[in-house]
Amino acid sequence: MSRVAPTLEDVARVAGVSRATVSRVVNGTRNVDPELQETVRNAIEQTGYTPNRVARSLVTRRTGTVALVISGAGGGSDVFTDPFFGRVTAGVVDFLRGHSVHPVLMLADSDHARTEVVEFLRQGSADGALLVSTHPADPLPARLLEAGVPSVLYARPGRPMPIGYVDMDHRAGGRLAADHLVAAGRYNIATISGPMDVLASQDRHAGFRDAMARHGFPYVPTAEGGFTAESGAAAMHRLLTECPDLDAVFAANDLMAQAAVDVLLEHGLRVPEDVAVVGFDDSAPALACRPQLTTIRQPVERMAAQMADLLLAELEKPGQRPRSVIFEPELVVRASA
Amino acid sequence: MSRVAPTLEDVARVAGVSRATVSRVVNGTRNVDPELQETVRNAIEQTGYTPNRVARSLVTRRTGTVALVISGAGGGSDVFTDPFFGRVTAGVVDFLRGHSVHPVLMLADSDHARTEVVEFLRQGSADGALLVSTHPADPLPARLLEAGVPSVLYARPGRPMPIGYVDMDHRAGGRLAADHLVAAGRYNIATISGPMDVLASQDRHAGFRDAMARHGFPYVPTAEGGFTAESGAAAMHRLLTECPDLDAVFAANDLMAQAAVDVLLEHGLRVPEDVAVVGFDDSAPALACRPQLTTIRQPVERMAAQMADLLLAELEKPGQRPRSVIFEPELVVRASA
DNA sequence: TGGATGTATGGGAGCGCTCTTACAACGTTG
DNA sequence: CAACGTTGTAAGAGCGCTCCCATACATCCA
Numbered sequence A, B: 001m002s003r004v005a006p007t008l009e010d011v012a013r014v015a016g017v018s019r020a021t022v023s024r025v026v027n028g029t030r031n032v033d034p035e036l037q038e039t040v041r042n043a044i045e046q047t048g049y050t051p052n053r054v055a056r057s058l059v060t061r062r063t064g065t066v067a068l069v070i071s072g073a074g075g076g077s078d079v080f081t082d083p084f085f086g087r088v089t090a091g092v093v094d095f096l097r098g099h100s101v102h103p104v105l106m107l108a109d110s111d112h113a114r115t116e117v118v119e120f121l122r123q124g125s126a127d128g129a130l131l132v133s134t135h136p137a138d139p140l141p142a143r144l145l146e147a148g149v150p151s152v153l154y155a156r157p158g159r160p161m162p163i164g165y166v167d168m169d170h171r172a173g174g175r176l177a178a179d180h181l182v183a184a185g186r187y188n189i190a191t192i193s194g195p196m197d198v199l200a201s202q203d204r205h206a207g208f209r210d211a212m213a214r215h216g217f218p219y220v221p222t223a224e225g226g227f228t229a230e231s232g233a234a235a236m237h238r239l240l241t242e243c244p245d246l247d248a249v250f251a252a253n254d255l256m257a258q259a260a261v262d263v264l265l266e267h268g269l270r271v272p273e274d275v276a277v278v279g280f281d282d283s284a285p286a287l288a289c290r291p292q293l294t295t296i297r298q299p300v301e302r303m304a305a306q307m308a309d310l311l312l313a314e315l316e317k318p319g320q321r322p323r324s325v326i327f328e329p330e331l332v333v334r335a336s337a
Numbered sequence C: 001t002g003g004a005t006g007t008a009t010g011g012g013a014g015c016g017c018t019c020t021t022a023c024a025a026c027g028t029t030g
Numbered sequence D: 001c002a003a004c005g006t007t008g009t010a011a012g013a014g015c016g017c018t019c020c021c022a023t024a025c026a027t028c029c030a
Helices: A008-015 A019-026 A034-047 A053-060 A076-081 A083-097 A111-122 A140-146 A170-183 A199-214 A229-242 A254-266 A284-288 A300-316 B008-015 B019-026 B034-047 B053-060 B076-081 B083-097 B111-122 B140-146 B170-183 B199-214 B229-242 B254-266 B284-288 B300-316
Strands: A065-070 A102-107 A129-132 A151-154 A164-168 A189-193 A222-224 A248-251 A276-281 A294-297 A324-327 A330-332 B065-070 B102-107 B129-132 B151-154 B164-168 B189-193 B222-224 B248-251 B276-281 B294-297 B324-327 B330-332
Touching: A008 A019, A008 A034, A019 A034, A053 B053, A065 A083, A065 A111, A076 A083, A076 B083, A083 A102, A083 A129, A083 A300, A083 B076, A083 B083, A083 B102, A102 A111, A102 B083, A111 A140, A129 A140, A129 A300, A140 A151, A151 A300, A164 A170, A164 A300, A170 A189, A170 A199, A170 A248, A170 A276, A170 A294, A170 A330, A189 A199, A189 A229, A189 A254, A222 A229, A229 A248, A229 A254, A248 A254, A254 A276, A254 A284, A276 A284, A284 B284, A300 A324, B008 B019, B008 B034, B019 B034, B065 B083, B065 B111, B076 B083, B083 B102, B083 B129, B083 B300, B102 B111, B111 B140, B129 B140, B129 B300, B140 B151, B151 B300, B164 B170, B164 B300, B170 B189, B170 B199, B170 B248, B170 B276, B170 B294, B170 B330, B189 B199, B189 B229, B189 B254, B222 B229, B229 B248, B229 B254, B248 B254, B254 B276, B254 B284, B276 B284, B300 B324
Parallel strands: A065 A102, A065 A129, A129 A151, A151 A164, A164 A324, A189 A222, A189 A248, A248 A276, A276 A294, B065 B102, B065 B129, B129 B151, B151 B164, B164 B324, B189 B222, B189 B248, B248 B276, B276 B294
Antiparallel strands: A102 B102, A294 A330, B294 B330
């Protein structure tokens, strides 16, 4: 099309007005003669003008983008295979698009990468950060805070700090699972926890254990997993060795629950007849699993959208007290328990 | 930290040099006295200076970001649940991060959204576009081309146009599946195709059918699916009605293959003993499925990385003839066939 | 009628950076 | 020793935009 993009100046010349007037028409359109507006609009049409967002950003100090930072502790970029992050992304994108804000995706899985994220934001390349950080020891929240970057977390920070976040009542989720299993008349109940250095895992486990204790089961056989299918299968094997007569398993996410079901089936055990299985999250694998998983729903998309909402609010009027929003889990009964 | 960010000017004042010198140190560092460099570096340290990327972009005409556009025809943002897009994202992010380029995520699932994408790029908010477009009728490639936006596609465009892309030899993939099934001694072979308005689906199907014909099977019972689990299950049901004695199914992606397996199992058929199933993609569901899926591998991550590579090359030296790279599929034999 | 108020427009500074140009200081060469 | 690079630095224009301020004119009430 055009070799060199037309500028405000060009439009102004064509319309026979000043740059300022064109700018007014392009933006707020306040106090411009309707007739002149028409002229300017024609000139814009004629020249094929598109405002240069970068130039605008330079003076407004706003880019219209936010960083969506996946601070996965672990192994590189296969985080995107995890349905959880896909759901977060979906929720964020879906919310932001309605506000003409665009997320730029960043992975913060190494110290180098984290520094790059902080730099990126300090340089004003994005207006703020949405931080999906699972590790309580993650230094990124504190560093962003220190750098004065408006940020909101998914999951509460490892130690208290004045930063907004969305989270879920994971303990309540654990309780829901225990209640359901006990109410179903199960007696030998075990659990596959998530990685214990993740707060969400600790909470789900604590909630589950507490409820079990209240139901008269002071000890719950536990195998720690890593939120992946493989780790879930391995944990299930350990559990089966420790207590071959178990009749129920609560897994801290669906991926592990699905793997657990597979292992049980391979051992000739029927699900849910012989062993009931409850998952967590209510993500795609819960439905793909046979039998379909009874699970604890985490409204990831809504939470992600809320996180984005909090950030935009903070950008809108900075310096507010950071807010947090906690979501309630929900038991979803399907075939596996 | 700092209320107002220090600028080049501030650093220059502290170091007692000119802005230009500081700029040289920050960037190319050509022709600056080592001693002075040291002084400047100290000044940078002292002031906590970070270059303002926006200001830099304004003059260099480069933002260091590219748009990753998911031009899903269909239903909004649940595309991120599809493992395919997760893999694309992973491949892109992984490649770009090594080049200090960041992807901004955009969904182009409506005409409005498409216009916004074009605007975004015309405004110079990103240096180029990575377009994951499945629909041959998608107007976006042509519009980006027309707008002069450097772009690379995932999957060849619906009609020939001078734009680079990566793709796979889907026909060869279909052939691989047919060969494998026939070699395994299957006789009543059916297939669940992808949506027929998608080129990849057409190609996979054509390759499969051609190979089948060459093997002496001129007619292949076909049910069209939509690449989703539900559509796969529905297609499997139809196939079972049409030819109850089938002994093999080739599904055009793993999601549908997995669903097909479930339906077969529900019907009391054993996989692979009674019915062999071959999937396509080799994505997460292929491994999660029981039995694990024999499938045709599409190296999505590598393709996505290649796509990003092509775009960066085009940005590096514009005006080159657009390039395309075709990847070969690979048969992955597991338990299901 | 005159000052006060309000509305529409233009002029121009300035956002923070890069990059070209000019120039000073230093060799190096025929 | 004049003429010529070579190298290191400063000065300043300019990227395209927003926004403040000045100006011009219309409108109003006392």
